[in-house]
Amino acid sequence: MSDKTKGESALKSKDVITNSNKVSITSLDSKVLVSSESENSKTIDAAVSGAIMERASKYKQGEVATEGHIILYSEEKGEVVKVYAIVSYGAFGFENGIFTFVSGSGAIPTVITFTKNENKEYTLKEYKEPMDGSEYTKSIKNMFPKNLWYKVFNSSDFPEIRKQQEGQAGKYLESIGRKAKVSSENVEKTLPNINVEASNKLFSEYTKFDSELNRFPYWLGTLEEVQNSVRYIYETSKSKTDDGYDLMIFTKKKEDGTVVKKHKYKIVGTEPKLIE
Incomplete structure (x- = not known):
């Protein structure tokens, strides 16, 4: 920017x-x-x-x-x-x-x-x-x-x-x-291949209700933040549910790997549904 x-x-x-x-x-x-x-x-x-x-x-x-x-x-x-x-x-x-x-x-x-x-x-x-x-x-x-x-x-x-x-x-x-x-070059980023409308809701609308979602990368990968002298890693990843739906996973963890928070959204058509 x-x-x-x-x-x-x-x-x-x-x-x-x-x-x-x-x-x-x-x-x-x-x-x-x-x-x-x-x-x-x-x-x-x-x-x-x-x-x-x-x-x-x-x-x-x-x-x-x-x-x-x-x-x-x-x-x-x-x-x-x-x-x-x-x-x-x-x-x-x-x-x-x-x-x-x-x-x-x-x-x-x-x-x-x-x-x-x-x-x-x-x-x-x-x-x-x-x-x-x-x-x-x-x-x-x-x-x-x-x-x-x-x-x-x-x-x-x-x-x-x-x-x-x-x-x-x-x-x-x-x-x-x-x-x-x-x-200083742009880091290569891979965007999640999910329904476009669902992606817009997840990365735009849902962040209005869960501000911490804004801290996660919009791509599949990681960002880091230092908060009160503690380093946190924010990771966005994608998987599949057992029944074949796309699954978006947002994981906040400490530098030592300790998971602080994890959210999973099942992508059903145009709707991201929080399942965990």
Whole structure:
């Protein structure tokens, strides 16, 4: 899922943590986004990371927020620093045992403006993205200097940006002691081959009465969630009843395999019938 909200946006106050270049990043309430004793370019890079991570933090789906960016150009006029970049933000989570990109944005041309004080502390002033639809090209031309238009419209940096995000996701897995494949590519999914009307009822209507059904994958496979420091695996599987009907099985279990909840729906014509 990609971010549908474009245009100017003011980031809300929220702590951002990074280990990049030993910088300290604090909330916008304290008027300081990032400070560092490292060289200026690294400081700007860290400030950009912090600003993007603020954006990424709004994605509730997934386990860890990530960001990636390529700085095309930056300019400093007095205390104002303006950065022209291609950025992406979003979250990684487990699908079918693969740690993958589950929500967030594609590559977005972005202009981020900071103010810098005498202590080389950067405070976010403006975070601006292009408009959607027919206004997209025009808004980019208004945002970026003409000499950057070609780079913006012909950017080949997206693989590098995704690589940055995969690297952050991999470090997160290391921090929790988990070994798994990390990939920003779409995970292959197999949909349950059942009556279409019954499937729509099961995955749309029934979730209104059993909200936890929303946590299960719509495909045959698994999702994972960490709730109150406990990891749960949500699995959707398909079988057959003894009398030959399709059987949809939804199993919630802990990491050690302990089954917490299991629901079975017998598909009778267009109706899913709960039998367990």
